[in-house]
Amino acid sequence: MSEPVIAVVGAGAVGGLIGILLHRSGTEVVAVARPETARQINSDGLTLHSPHFGDQLGRLTAVTEIPDGARVIVATKAYALPGIVDALRRAQPAEVVSLLNGIEHMDVLRRAAPDARVAGATIAVESTRLSPTVIDHRSPFLRLTVPAAAESTGVIAAWNRAGLDVTVGGTEAEVLWSKLRFLAPMALLTSYWRLPIGAARERDAALTTAVLAEVAQIATRDGVPSDPAQLARAIHALPAGMRSSLQNDLDAGAETELDAIGGALLRRARHHDVPAPRVQELLDDLGSHGAAA
Missing domain, CATH: 1.10.1040.10 (N-(1-d-carboxylethyl)-l-norvaline Dehydrogenase; domain 2)
Known part of the structure; x- marks a missing residue:
């Protein structure tokens, strides 16, 4: 039985960067974006400029809906969360790992995906989206921090396979x-x-x-x-x-x-x-x- 696809919701400065790095490692990953952004990504790919990871073009697939049963990485801005709640409910994801800023979003995600493994992680990075398909990773680091309870999730396993800097420990x-x-x-x-x-x-x-x-x-x-x-x-x-x-x-x-x-x-x-x-x-x-x- 094949592994669920990883769906990155929000293909911006953070989500696009994570998507490119997962795709480079051979992980099956899709970017979930608005229709026009998805069209551009499918046409042009995602270009990454990075002093740390090097310049590269990621030809990952973009979709407008979260695939059913996916492992989901939520990488939108915090204010965009209400707009993805219904999509999460429809998709009934297997996992949801959030990279949102703040501390108030986890209850919202758990209500939207009651049957999924849901975890709040964080990312330390300076990254900017120059256009819908161009990402400028400016910091010499990308650090992900994950609560101990989420260590065995498929998303964290994929981050580790991709060689990303992942620290596991502590409560959410x-x-x-x-x-x-x-x-x-x-x-x-x-x-x-x-x-x-x-x-x-x-x-x-x-x-x-x-x-x-x-x-x-x-x-x-x-x-x-x-x-x-x-x-x-x-x-x-x-x-x-x-x-x-x-x-x-x-x-x-x-x-x-x-x-x-x-x-x-x-x-x-x-x-x-x-x-x-x-x-x-x-x-x-x-x-x-x-x-x-």
Whole structure:
């Protein structure tokens, strides 16, 4: 009996990159995209520019519906999740592994695919879609983190066969928070100052320190102990020229993940009665400049 196909929902900067790398390894993978994007991918393939993986053309198949019983990788932006719920229900997938930012999407996915193995994973990467068929992978890394309970899934096995950098361990909450507590200050600060992380983290050192302390306290009260000094070391270890996707979307006037990142933080803070005035300040400022808060 053949293995279920892996369907990457969202063939953008992250999903397209993962799809190309899986296809290169010989995995049966399809990209699930809107009709016009699917047509272009089927016509031109997906072109990858990457200092880490090299330039290459991936001739993977694109479809407009999730194949029945597929193993699904959800790699859309967080705000696109409501638009794929019905497609997941129809497909009755065997597995769903999410790469969405934030911590609030897992219940939605489990309700949409009640009979599937569903897991929340994270990815650390800087990747941009230059056009519907061209992806620019800019960071010298691509790191995937997966909860221990998902180690035996077919998706994670395929990532390992493809030679990707996969770390397995911890609970799902620990995995999701391990990214959000790092991503949120990076995204909010770069977007607030409209600067790469190197300049943004130094623009107002007191603000940076306060935001990191609030994020660490929220995560700790939500069950994932976090140290602001450790977060500061992680933020300062980033390449100085690195930008966040939230910042890029704001600059482009596009829909953003501000609510999934900053909004989720504030909702957890309120739930646990944790003061977060500096996170609120950044969120209010970014929301007033047209982000979807």
